[in-house]
Amino acid sequence: MSDIVIKNLTKKFDQTVAVKDLSISIEKGQLVSLLGPSGCGKTTLLRMIAGFEKQTVGDIYIRGRLINDVPPQRRNIGIVFQDYAVFPTMTVKDNIAYGLKIKKMKKDEIEKKVAEYIKIVGLTGYEKRLPSQLSGGQQQRVALARALIINPDVLLLDEPLSNLDAALRLKIRKEIRKIQQQLGITAVFVTHDQEEAMSISDKIFVMRKGELMQSGTPQEIYLNPQNDFVASFIGRSNVVYGEVKSVKDSKVFLYVNGIEFKASKNGEAVKPGDKVWVSIRPQRIHLGKSDNMANTGKGRIKYVEYIGSEIRGEIELNENLTLDYNSYMLDENSITVKFNETIPYSISPSDINFGKDIRGLE
Ligand SMILES: Nc1ncnc2c1ncn2[C@@H]1O[C@H](COP(=O)(O)OP(=O)(O)OP(=O)(O)O)[C@@H](O)[C@H]1O
Numbered sequence: 001m002s003d004i005v006i007k008n009l010t011k012k013f014d015q016t017v018a019v020k021d022l023s024i025s026i027e028k029g030q031l032v033s034l035l036g037p038s039g040c041g042k043t044t045l046l047r048m049i050a051g052f053e054k055q056t057v058g059d060i061y062i063r064g065r066l067i068n069d070v071p072p073q074r075r076n077i078g079i080v081f082q083d084y085a086v087f088p089t090m091t092v093k094d095n096i097a098y099g100l101k102i103k104k105m106k107k108d109e110i111e112k113k114v115a116e117y118i119k120i121v122g123l124t125g126y127e128k129r130l131p132s133q134l135s136g137g138q139q140q141r142v143a144l145a146r147a148l149i150i151n152p153d154v155l156l157l158d159e160p161l162s163n164l165d166a167a168l169r170l171k172i173r174k175e176i177r178k179i180q181q182q183l184g185i186t187a188v189f190v191t192h193d194q195e196e197a198m199s200i201s202d203k204i205f206v207m208r209k210g211e212l213m214q215s216g217t218p219q220e221i222y223l224n225p226q227n228d229f230v231a232s233f234i235g236r237s238n239v240v241y242g243e244v245k246s247v248k249d250s251k252v253f254l255y256v257n258g259i260e261f262k263a264s265k266n267g268e269a270v271k272p273g274d275k276v277w278v279s280i281r282p283q284r285i286h287l288g289k290s291d292n293m294a295n296t297g298k299g300r301i302k303y304v305e306y307i308g309s310e311i312r313g314e315i316e317l318n319e320n321l322t323l324d325y326n327s328y329m330l331d332e333n334s335i336t337v338k339f340n341e342t343i344p345y346s347i348s349p350s351d352i353n354f355g356k357d358i359r360g361l362e
Contacts (some may be wrong), residue, residue, distance in 0.1 A: 032204065046188060
């Protein structure tokens, strides 16, 4: 069942189209991310779901109820913002209890619920502290408990980890995901960080310039990007442009900067002469001799970095095509490479994504 349904939503600010004819639905109990670069409209979309911004055109339903004209406080939504937005003069306990007091819940029931949510977000022992006596991560937990305690239909999270340092970001995102799954609450998470979105989402909506570029599970989007923008934005990839040379049986032959690549046919039908984007993940470039005889050649190593169990760098296939590679050193027999060395490479046809939908990179 869909908890949130958005139909043909458009938001214009004078000349700027922040969100353009967007239709999505979000299943109950899922955590979905709105992901895209700065200015893609993700915050505007979240603010329209919350009711802080009124759409120019389109409909928003929560649990089947059309909420276009329902004010924010009556949408039964919990929100966590980037800048915590906790009340600075209230203790942790009072901050978390706030929504229940507004609802005029009985005192002993409030006590019980607050204790429960303080435990859920891991703030036991901090009840009497003021926000100024808490770390950023702890303040964000207060904000999370305050949003969840009112038992909202939907939890909205607007870049909730942006103000935390890198280590804390990983920790809190894991906690948010665990709590969301434990409570089974539907959550919409706004982020510009693709790794963050990939790691915690059931589904990702990739946006760009107000438009939906692709939606799907993290795996679907990573393995089958539908355009060059998604291929380059999700995970690391070499995105280059070329032309379809021929199509034979289950293979498509692509011509990219003077090199021919054999690729497996994917969903989209192409014909000779079609201009296409081509995406090759760095870790799919096999360095050294291989039994896999497809897309083989010799390349020159133009850059090398050894990082623990990985080698990363650039390999020049010809003077017009240099790709990033990424090899894993799993044991002492693994490949080692040196700067300027010439080395055989191969790429499996099934590891080459391509398509006609060219949107341009960021
Ligand atoms: N109140 C406003 N008035 C005018 N233009 C606005 C307003 N709010 C947003 N915009 C414009 O709408 C577009 C989308 O903005 P939005 O904040 O939704 O993007 P975003 O993807 O959340 O970006 P960021 O990651 O930087 O927050 C941008 O071009 C922005 O300048």
